[in-house]
Amino acid sequence: MSGNFLALAQPGVQQLSPYVPGKPVDELARELDIDPARIIKLASNENPLGASPKALAAIHHALADLTRYPDGNGFELKQRLSELCRVQANQVTLGNGSNDILELVARAYLAPGLNAVFSEHAFAIYPIVTQAVNADARVAPAKDWGHDLTAMLAAIDENTRVVFIANPNNPTGTWFGPRALEAFLAAVPRDVLVVLDEAYIEYAEGVDLPDGLDYLASYPNLLVSRTFSKAYGLAALRVGYALSSPAVADILNRVRQPFNVNSLALVAARAALDDVEYVAHSRRLNEAGMQQLEEGFRQLGLSWIPSKANFIAVDVAREAGPVYQGLLREGVIVRPVAGYGLPRHLRVSIGLASENSRLLEALAKVLARG
Numbered sequence: 001m002s003g004n005f006l007a008l009a010q011p012g013v014q015q016l017s018p019y020v021p022g023k024p025v026d027e028l029a030r031e032l033d034i035d036p037a038r039i040i041k042l043a044s045n046e047n048p049l050g051a052s053p054k055a056l057a058a059i060h061h062a063l064a065d066l067t068r069y070p071d072g073n074g075f076e077l078k079q080r081l082s083e084l085c086r087v088q089a090n091q092v093t094l095g096n097g098s099n100d101i102l103e104l105v106a107r108a109y110l111a112p113g114l115n116a117v118f119s120e121h122a123f124a125i126y127p128i129v130t131q132a133v134n135a136d137a138r139v140a141p142a143k144d145w146g147h148d149l150t151a152m153l154a155a156i157d158e159n160t161r162v163v164f165i166a167n168p169n170n171p172t173g174t175w176f177g178p179r180a181l182e183a184f185l186a187a188v189p190r191d192v193l194v195v196l197d198e199a200y201i202e203y204a205e206g207v208d209l210p211d212g213l214d215y216l217a218s219y220p221n222l223l224v225s226r227t228f229s230k231a232y233g234l235a236a237l238r239v240g241y242a243l244s245s246p247a248v249a250d251i252l253n254r255v256r257q258p259f260n261v262n263s264l265a266l267v268a269a270r271a272a273l274d275d276v277e278y279v280a281h282s283r284r285l286n287e288a289g290m291q292q293l294e295e296g297f298r299q300l301g302l303s304w305i306p307s308k309a310n311f312i313a314v315d316v317a318r319e320a321g322p323v324y325q326g327l328l329r330e331g332v333i334v335r336p337v338a339g340y341g342l343p344r345h346l347r348v349s350i351g352l353a354s355e356n357s358r359l360l361e362a363l364a365k366v367l368a369r370g
């Protein structure tokens with residue numbers, strides 16, 4: 001007799017739907033039996049510029065030391081982050097991507113009988129990390145596709161330990177301004193950890209978006225998470241970070257794996273932070289690409305959810321699944337978001353101008369087929 005290892009898993013884990021990533025280029029190339037060079041991927045909010053040359057040089061240099069374990073404390077990277085983020089080094093937690101940070105939070109602060117609050121249409125990792133530790137999810141209804149902070153506040157109860165908020169949110173690109181954040185932070189009970197996920201902040205900081213770092217000193221229950229996967233162009237390396245009170249950082253550092261960020265990621269992230277020109281270029285490219293896509297969608301008679309991130313959710317005015325499939329056959333990978341409660345939308349990451357054009361042409365072709 002062998003055990004039923006599906007039924008033996010923790011209840012929350014048994015019921016988990018795995019995260020569905022954007023389709024890799026090579027996978028589609030195999031399926032269509034075509035040259036990967038003919039495929040464009042606008043499905044995972046990656047930086048279309050390629051990594052910063054400074055990051056690449058740092059990696060090259062670090063290759064000589066691959067037999068050594070990385071610096072488990074990430075001293076150099078934390079030092080630089082603490083300077084740039086105006087905090088002490090003991091307020092920084094490094095993660096294997098910022099997803100790692102979200103998981104550390106869930107492991108450290110959630111448990112059966114406790115709950116996390118997040119919004120409808122919010123980033124898929126919030127329900128996954130919550131469910132994986134058998135905690136409850138309290139999902140607040142969205143307003144105009146975005147986070148309704150008032151509804152989120154109302155969803156907090158005595159068993160709430162964590163609130164996950166993305167600003168801007170993925171996959172909607174929606175955002176809220178400083179006033180809304182200030183009112184929210186002032187009203188949240190002080191024993192609830194507010195995780196403010198700023199994965200896309202570099203694209204819009206200072207425009208309309210609050211900088212979560214401005215509130216760290218006043219709110220010891222605030223954690224700001226950020227990533228090197230988007231504007232810093234290092235998604236493959238898996239590195240992100242959290243800024244929080246020293247107490248929360250202390251706890252997260254107890255549960256993380258001792259070498260959760262590898263040595264190439266550490267040096268690349270450190271170098272990328274100082275490549276101000278690369279980030280500025282990424283931002284300009286993103287703004288131009290956003291305009292290009294909006295104009296293209298307008299010409300196709302489509303509407304979209306206004307976005308401050310490096311992607312845009314377009315309403316294809318019909319069930320989006322077949323449109324997604326049609327685009328794949330044109331060699332264009334975007335992201336279906338029905339799993340986020342958006343069955344008529346497709347999420348398109350902003351690419352190079354040539355990639356955006358190809359997406360628009362392919363979309364016109366697929367929609368014309370009806």
Ligand SMILES: *Cc1c(COP(=O)(O)O)cnc(C)c1O
Pocket residue numbers: 045096097098099100123166169170197199226227228229230235238239240
């Ligand atoms: C992409 C993204 C992340 C970051 O993922 P990494 O693990 O750092 O690659 C975090 N939050 C949101 C909302 C995202 O879209």
